[in-house]
Amino acid sequence: xxxxxxxxxxxxxxxxxxxxxxxxxxxxxxxxxxxxxxxxxxxxxxxxxxxxxxxxxxxxxxxxxxxxxxxxxxxxxxxxxxxxxxxxxxxxxxxxxxxxxxxxxxxxxxxxxxxxxxxxxxxxxxxxxxxxxxxxxxxxxxxxxxxxxxxxxxxxxxxxxxxxxxxxxxxxxxxxxxxxxxxxxxxxxxxxxxxxxxxxxxxxxxxxxxxxxxxxxxxxxxxxxxxxxxxxxxxxxxxxxxxxxxxxxxxxxxxxxxxxxxxxxxxxxxxxxxxxxxxxxxxxxxxxxxxxxxxxxxxxxxxxxxxxxxxxxxxxxxxxxxxxxxxxxxxxxxxxxxxxxxxxxxxxxxxxxxxxxxxxxxxxxxxxxxxxxxxxxxxxxxxxxxxxxxxxxxxxxxxxxxxxxxxxxxxxxxxxxxxxxxxxxxxxxxxxxxxxxxxxxxxxxxxxxxxxxxxxx
Numbered sequence: 101x102x103x104x105x106x107x108x109x110x111x112x113x114x115x116x117x118x119x120x121x122x123x124x125x126x127x128x129x130x131x132x133x134x135x136x137x138x139x140x141x142x143x144x145x146x147x148x149x150x151x152x153x154x155x156x157x158x159x160x161x162x163x164x165x166x167x168x169x170x171x172x173x174x175x176x177x178x179x180x181x182x183x184x185x186x187x188x189x190x191x192x193x194x195x196x197x198x199x200x201x202x203x204x205x206x207x208x209x210x211x212x213x214x215x216x217x218x219x220x221x222x223x224x225x226x227x228x229x230x231x232x233x234x235x236x237x238x239x240x241x242x243x244x245x246x247x248x249x250x251x252x253x254x255x256x257x258x259x260x261x262x263x264x265x266x267x268x269x270x271x272x273x274x275x276x277x278x279x280x281x282x283x284x285x286x287x288x289x290x291x292x293x294x295x296x297x298x299x300x301x302x303x304x305x306x307x308x309x310x311x312x313x314x315x316x317x318x319x320x321x322x323x324x325x326x327x328x329x330x331x332x333x334x335x336x337x338x339x340x341x342x343x344x345x346x347x348x349x350x351x352x353x354x355x356x357x358x359x360x361x362x363x364x365x366x367x368x369x370x371x372x373x374x375x376x377x378x379x380x381x382x383x384x385x386x387x388x389x390x391x392x393x394x395x396x397x398x399x400x401x402x403x404x405x406x407x408x409x410x411x412x413x414x415x416x417x418x419x420x421x422x423x424x425x426x427x428x429x430x431x432x433x434x435x436x437x438x439x440x441x442x443x444x445x446x447x448x449x450x451x452x453x454x455x456x457x458x459x460x461x462x463x464x465x466x467x468x469x470x471x472x473x474x475x476x477x478x479x480x481x482x483x484x485x486x487x488x489x490x491x492x493x494x495x496x497x498x499x500x501x502x503x504x505x506x507x508x509x510x511x512x513x514x515x516x517x518x519x520x521x522x523x524x525x526x527x528x529x530x531x532x533x534x535x536x537x538x539x540x541x542x543x544x545x546x547x548x549x550x551x552x553x554x555x556x557x
Contacts, residue, residue, distance in 0.1 A: 104131065104135050104138055104140065104141070108127070108131060109140060109144070111127065112124050112127050112128060112144050113144070115127070116144070116147060116148060116151065119151070121148050121151055121152055124144075124148055125145065125148050128141055128144050128145045128148065129145075132145075137168055138168075139165040139166075139168040139169040139172050139175065140165075142161045142162070142164045142165035142168065142175070143161070143162065143165040143172065143174055143175040143178065145161045146158045146159075146160075146161030146162040146165065146175070146178055146179075146182075147178060149161060150178060150181065150182060150185075153185070155182050155185050155186050156186075158178075158182050159179065159182045159183075159186070162175045162176075162178050162179040162182060163179065166179065171202050173199055173202060173203060173206060173209075176195050176198060176199050176202075177195070177196065177199060177208060177209065177212070179195050180192040180193075180195030180196045180199075180212060181212075183195060184216070187410060189216055189219070189220070192212075192216060193213065193216050196209045196212045196213045196216070197209075197213060200213075205236055206236075207232075207233040207234075207236040207237040207240055207243070208233075210229045210230070210232040210233035210236070210243075211229075211230060211233040211240065211242055211243045211246065213229045214226045214227070214228075214229035214230035214233060214243070214246055215246050217229060218246060218249065218250050218253075221253075223250050223253070223254060226246070226250055227247065227250060230243045230246050230247050230250075231247075239270040240270070241267045241268075241270040241271035241274055242267075244263050244264070244266045244267035244270065245263070245264070245267045245274065245277060245280075247263040248260045248261075248263035248264040248267060248277070248280060249280065251263060252280060252283060252284060255287070257284040257285075257287050257288050258284075258288075260280070260284050261281060261284045261285075264277050264280055264281045264284070265281075275300060275301055275302050276301055276302055276303045277301075278297045278298070278300040278301035278303075279297070279298065279301035279303030279305060279306055279309070281297040282294040282295070282297035282298040282301060282309060283309075285297060286309070286313070291313050291316050291317055292317075294309075294313060295310065295313040295317075298310050298313065304339070304475070305339055307326075307330055307334070307337070307339075307340060308337075308339040308340055308342070308343045310326065311323055311326060311327065311340070311343050311344070311347060312343060312347075312507060314326065315347045315350065315351070315507075315508070316508055320351055320353075323347060323351070324353070327340075327344055327347075327356060327357060328356065330357070331356055331357050331358055335357075335358045335359060335445050336358075336359050336445050336446075336449065337359070337475075338359065338473060338474070338475045338476075338477070338478075338530075338531050338532040339473070339475045339532075340357060340359070341357055341359035341360055341363070341530075341532035342363075342473045342504065342505075342532045342533070342534060343505075343507070344356075344357035344361075345357075345360075345361065345362075345363055345502050345532070346502045346503055346504075346507055346514075346534075348361075349502055349511070349514070349515075350509070350510050350511050358444060358445045359444065359445045359446055359530075359532060360444050360445070360446040360530045360532055360533075361444060362444075363500075363502070363529070363530045363532055363533040364500060364502070364515060364517055364533070365442075366439060366442075366446070366529060366530050366533070367500055367517060367519070367527065367528070367529045367533070368435055368438065368527070368528045368529070369519055369521070369525060369526070369527045369528075370431060370434075370525070370526050370528075371522065371524050371525050371526070372427055372431065372483070372524055372525075372526045373523075373524035375427045375430070375431075376423075376427070376524075379524055382420060382423065382424075383485055383523065383524060385420045386418075386420040386421060386424060386485060386549070387485050387486065387547065389418045389419065389420050389421070390410065390413070390418065390421075390460050409459055409460065409461045409462075410459060410460045410461075413458040413459055413460060413549075414456055414457070414458050421458065421549075424483065424549065425456060425458075428456070428481070428483075428526075428551070431481075431526055431528070432479065432481075432528070432553065435479070435528050436450050446478070446530055446532075450478075451478055451553065451555035451556065451557065452556075452557045453555075453556040453557040454478065454553040454554055454555055454556055455553070455554050455556055456551055456552075456553060456554075457476070457477070457551060457552045457553075457554055458549060458550070458551040459549075459550055459551070460485075460547065460548065460549055460550070461547070461548050461550055462545055462546070462547045463496075463537065463540075463545065463546040463547075464545055465540065465541060465542060465543050466539050466540075466541065467537075467539060467540075467546070468536065468537045468538060468539040469535075469536055469537040470536055471501065471503070471504035471505070471534045471535065471536040472504060472505075472534065472535070472536070473504065473531060473532055473533065473534055473535075474531040474552045475531070475532075476531075476552060476554060477531030477552025477553060477554060478530075478531055478552070478553050478554065478555050479528060479529075479530065479531060479552070479553050480528070480529055480530070480531045480533075480550070480551070480552050480553075481526060481527060481528045481529070481550070481551050481552075482498065482521075482526070482527050482548050482549070482550045482551075483524070483525070483526050483548060483549040483550075483551075484521045484522065484523055484524065484525045484526075484546075484547075484548050485523065485547045485548060485549060486523065486544070486545055486546055486547035486548075487521060487522060487523055487546055488540055488542030488543075488544035488545070488546060489542075489544065490542045490544070491520075491540050491542055492541075493520075494518050494520055494538050495520075495538055495539070495540035495541065495542070496520070496521075496537070496538060496539075496540040496542075496546050497518050497519055497520040497521065497537070497538045498518070498519050498521065498527060498535055498536070498537055498538075499516055499517070499518045499535065499536050499537075499538055500516060500517045500518075500519075500529065500533055500534065500535045501514055501515070501516040501517075501534050501535075501536075502514055502515065502534065503534060504534030504536075505534070518538070531552055
């Protein structure tokens with residue numbers, strides 16, 4: 101049998117880099133017929149499916165590569181990345197730690213370990229791992245970026261600035277770092293410096309932060325000019341929709357941004373128990389299936405305090421969740437019909453096709469979700485599976501408001517809507533609308549299924 105030549109491998113790698121994934125996949129498939137025990141080919145095929153976000157198939161290919169060659173570092177780091185995308189953080193951490201045992205001079209492994217520990221808010225441990233990565237690779241821009249992120253989260257803004265600056269010294273192409281520098285300067289109230297950093301950034305939040313700076317600096321005309329331009333060029337950006345609704349209210353001007361200029365008018369609550377064959381049993385079965393699944397409940401997240409979340413539920417094959425999805429499809433259709441005469445992009449450009457992003461969240465006593473939006477979603481919703489029975493007034497409720505993201509307030513009295521839900525309640529709302537959970541003192545848990553629909557067409 102002939103050896104697998106480097107030219108064939110390099111050609112596939114080039115196709116993957118150029119995102120010509122189908123052609124790359126066909127070439128790998130053809131070569132596997134000739135070289136069925138090639139760890140390199142299985143790793144390449146896994147990489148293609150990883151790029152396609154088909155994580156389960158990617159996982160099986162990386163696992164196959166590692167069966168053939170247990171010390172194949174590239175396959176192991178790729179497998180760890182897949183686990184991260186599947187929400188299996190502990191498995192990912194195990195992969196990266198195993199790499200350091202195989203080869204303790206591999207800086208990417210320490211960086212990935214540090215990043216996971218950062219997401220788990222184990223900041224001191226994360227810093228140690230990231231420092232190891234930098235010891236091995238002094239110009240490791242991504243490790244400096246992660247150190248900057250940790251210190252930004254610790255509100256040590258001056259130290260964070262030093263790490264972000266160091267990151268840019270080693271990789272000037274990482275211009276999204278200017279966004280985080282802007283965050284640091286904004287938080288130390290150097291708004292003009294923050295504005296200059298945001299101007300250099302290509303981060304997805306850049307435009308909304310520039311609008312916020314104009315608001316803080318009371319530059320109303322500059323705000324109006326920029327929001328007019330964005331309205332024409334980017335009419336369905338949920339972050340822009342959120343801040344434009346807020347700033348328009350604060351400035352006392354008409355909200356011209358077309359996505360959803362009056363988001364508080366688009367909240368809809370319905371109890372879906374009537375749509376189930378046996379509501380209580382189906383809810384209990386859903387709770388059981390979710391809690392029985394072997395995945396990590398993440399503590400990380402700027403929005404969840406005193407609780408945990410499990411992500412990517414649609415990829416876990418939960419039977420009762422599929423039943424719930426069928427109900428949600430019908431409820432979403434009814435929602436659109438209910439608002440069909442509203443003249444805004446949110447309704448008039450409603451997705452012809454969409455996909456679900458579904459996760460679960462558990463809050464314990466004193467737990468809550470801070471105010472946030474879902475910028476990747478179009479429509480968001482929450483189904484309540486467990487509600488403490490001994491709550492008082494608005495405890496465990498969901499509060500909607502134009503205000504969020506620590507925006508400064510010129511007008512203090514901002515309209516809010518609070519819903520205190522019951523089990524089986526479904527609440528639907530635009531993904532651009534700020535919402536938070538009110539804490540509760542009960543020792544019982546609050547458990548929900550949350551979801552967004554993502555526009556495909």
